[in-house]
Amino acid sequence: MSPSIWQILIILVIVLLLFGPSKIPGLGKSLGEAIRGFKKGISEDPEIDVTDSAKREQIADNEKAGAGQKAKTKETNKS
Structure with missing residues (x-):
């Protein structure tokens, strides 16, 4: 069962209230870098x-x- 649009909107509103509009871009950047680093670590053959x-x-x-x-x-x- 995938989340509906209303559930996603509620989660986004809660995140906005918790972190504020100024910190959300930084959180997105950090999350993107973490995912990129994880994928790079998996793809590299040690x-x-x-x-x-x-x-x-x-x-x-x-x-x-x-x-x-x-x-x-x-x-x-x-x-």
Whole structure:
């Protein structure tokens, strides 16, 4: 069941009373930008580069391993 013309007019009058005539163009602009951004976000196909994330993980693992080896070296030098 779609809204009748009277229901739409009542909703428009309520919106006009709530926000006032000066803020309605700004609301329409914001709504349009939000819809445009949403459509753009959906239409763009995000490129996921698995090699970059794998490289980052490997670097992080190497840093952790390197930190562990440095700690062992310091312990052996102290004794």
